[in-house]
Amino acid sequence: MSITTITTHVEPAGGAAPEAAFAAPLALAEAHGARLTALVFPAETAQAEATLPSWDLARMEEDAASRLREAAEKRGVACEIRTRSSFAYGVGEVMADHMRVSDIGLLTIQGSPGAGQRMLIGAALFDSGRPLLLVPAGAASFPPSRVVVAWDATPAAVRAVHGALPLIRAAAETLVVTVTDDKELRAGQSGIELTHLLARHGARASFRSVKRAGGVLETLAGVAREVPGGLLAMGALRHSPLHNMVFGSATTDLMQSGPAVATLLSA
Numbered sequence: 001m002s003i004t005t006i007t008t009h010v011e012p013a014g015g016a017a018p019e020a021a022f023a024a025p026l027a028l029a030e031a032h033g034a035r036l037t038a039l040v041f042p043a044e045t046a047q048a049e050a051t052l053p054s055w056d057l058a059r060m061e062e063d064a065a066s067r068l069r070e071a072a073e074k075r076g077v078a079c080e081i082r083t084r085s086s087f088a089y090g091v092g093e094v095m096a097d098h099m100r101v102s103d104i105g106l107l108t109i110q111g112s113p114g115a116g117q118r119m120l121i122g123a124a125l126f127d128s129g130r131p132l133l134l135v136p137a138g139a140a141s142f143p144p145s146r147v148v149v150a151w152d153a154t155p156a157a158v159r160a161v162h163g164a165l166p167l168i169r170a171a172a173e174t175l176v177v178t179v180t181d182d183k184e185l186r187a188g189q190s191g192i193e194l195t196h197l198l199a200r201h202g203a204r205a206s207f208r209s210v211k212r213a214g215g216v217l218e219t220l221a222g223v224a225r226e227v228p229g230g231l232l233a234m235g236a237l238r239h240s241p242l243h244n245m246v247f248g249s250a251t252t253d254l255m256q257s258g259p260a261v262a263t264l265l266s267a
Contacts, residue, residue: 003032003166007102009095009120010040010064012057018064021108022071024135024142024262028106029077031142032166036072036079037098040065043091044116091116092123099128104163106133109258118255125236131163131266134259141229143170144262148224149198149233151176151191156235160266161194164233165201167264171231174198174205179212179219217250221260236265 008025010018022038029036040061065081072079082098099105105124113121125132147168151157161168168174176198178191191207198205213219224230236251254263 001103001162001165003028003034003103005035005037005102006104006106007037007039007095007098008106008108009043010038010068011043011117012040012060012064018067019071020110020137021064022068023138024108024133025106026071026075026077027142028104028133029072029079030075031170034077034103036077037102038065038068038079038081039094039098040068040081041084041091041094042116043120044114090119090123092119092127095120096123096127099124099130099132102130104131104133104264106135108135108137110137112258113255121255125265126238126267131160131264133262133264134254135262136259139262141231141262143167143172144231145172145229146224146227147171147174147231147233148220149174149176149194150220150235151178151194152235153190154235154237156237156267158235160233160235160264161198163266164231164264167231167233168198168203168205169201172204174203175223176205176207177220177223178207178209179216180209181212215250215253217253218260220250221263224261224263231262231264232259233264233266236267238267 006025006029010021012018025036061083065083068081069079105128107121144167147164149161176191176194195205195207210219210223220232220234224232
């Protein structure tokens with residue numbers, strides 16, 4: 001698999017400049033010679049429409065689209081921009097629909113996601129069938145210096161590995177990690193075998209077993225942050241609210257608090 005088409009979302013009505021939202025997708029598109037599809041609309045639609053007149057929203061969307069168009073031209077990235085006038089259904093459905101005909105989705109997350117952004121993430125992750133890359137604002141590095149693969153031998157983890165292959169091949173190193181003494185990520189000899197597969201794909205891969213320190217997501221992110229420009233690849237599971245309340249969930253933690261490091265997810 002190679003990355004030829006990327007779908008992203010640009011928030012025009014947030015407090016941050018729109019450049020924060022499209023820096024990472026432009027960098028990824030430039031690194032892989034890919035085409036970028038950018039959806040420019042407020043994720044927190046109800047809040048934006050309640051606090052801003054419709055003409056102000058339209059002006060902000062057009063301004064963000066204009067800035068993105070100019071930035072893409074400067075970097076030589078082919079970019080298609082779609083605003084709210086291009087569709088008339090839910091923001092999550094829009095993101096998932098466009099991702100289905102892309103190779104990967106990318107969302108830049110500023111702080112903890114709001115309700116609308118969590119809806120966007122959930123639809124992109126669970127309804128598109130494609131990998132989703134969540135990037136903290138200002139933290140992206142492409143190609144990544146290291147890809148940390150969270151390995152528990154589940155189908156979701158397998159899909160995350162294969163979704164991350166273009167990034168793994170380009171990275172300086174890949175580390176397959178299994179979190180021990182934890183119910184969510186079980187240890188397995190297959191982690192070592194996975195490094196052999198990745199080596200056949202041209203990766204410089206090694207295996208490490210780590211003990212849980214705090215939450216599973218916290219442990220994995222800590223390993224990814226050991227090297228500047230690191231990226232975490234992990235499977236995502238949709239649990240019932242009761243399961244999350246009793247056992248917790250790395251996926252839920254990520255959607256509620258936002259990524260501490262660039263994270264590729266696949267369901």
